[in-house]
Amino acid sequence: MSSRLVGVGVGPGDPELVTVKGVNALRAADVVVVPVMDTGERGRAEATVLHYVAAEKVVRVVFALNERTDRARREAAWDAAGERVAGMLRERRSVAFATIGDPNVYSTFTYLAQTVGELVPGVVVETVPGITAMQDLAARSGAVLTEGTEPLTLVPVTAGSAVLKEALAGPGTVVAYKFGRQAGEVAEALRETGRLDDAVWGSALGLPEESVRSAAEMDGRPLPYLSTLIAPPRRGGGRGGKL
Secondary structure, eight states: OOOEEEEEEOBSSOGGGSOHHHHHHHHHSSEEEEEEOTTOOOOHHHHHHTTTSOGGGEEEEEOOTTOOSOHHHHHHHHHHHHHHHHHHHHHSSEEEEEESBOTTSSOHHHHHHHHHHHHSTTOEEEEEOOOOHHHHHHHHHOOOOOOTTOOEEEEEGGGOHHHHHHHHTSSSEEEEESOGGGHHHHHHHHHHTTOTTTOEEEESTTSTTOEEEEGGGOOSSOOOTTOEEEEOOOOOSOOSSOO
């Protein structure tokens, strides 16, 4: 039988937001891999997985998730992680890889799957979708992501604040990921485009240190790296005709 690599989305951090299919995939796998930084602390994916899988079944694999400047070091670390997971697949039939959010949305899993596919010919790669941070923040804050024919734009602020400004100048709701280190620039972009008052941000969703606040409260100081922003468009009143 072919070896099998399954990327499982385990949501933003709240263990109750893992889907039934996700839990079943984690439990069915021979081993569950969780990504950790080279500093060694437990990440959100690992903490979530341990609610459903015994610790002896979980394998921590180091990724240079916090390396932003040394590209060669980052790529070497990721190649080493891919080699390690490939070794597991050669020994076992199935490996689940737990990733926060969804495995097909800005996930470590997509890069891992590409590397493993080259190292283990014939490996079957599958994904199980997960709840994303923008969905969780919308639920916790009461923000409506889309209505009627509005578009939805998702921007990683790691691509630069100019990309966010361009999106905010357009129509529909804009969601920004990983904007914490550039919170000051983000607040200014919201102010310039008239979106500050209706926008909300959140971090550590579903965890004891959770924070969900109005974007108008941002004072320019950096926020947690994995902060999420929802900036809805100005909407008129009335109902009907939007579906």
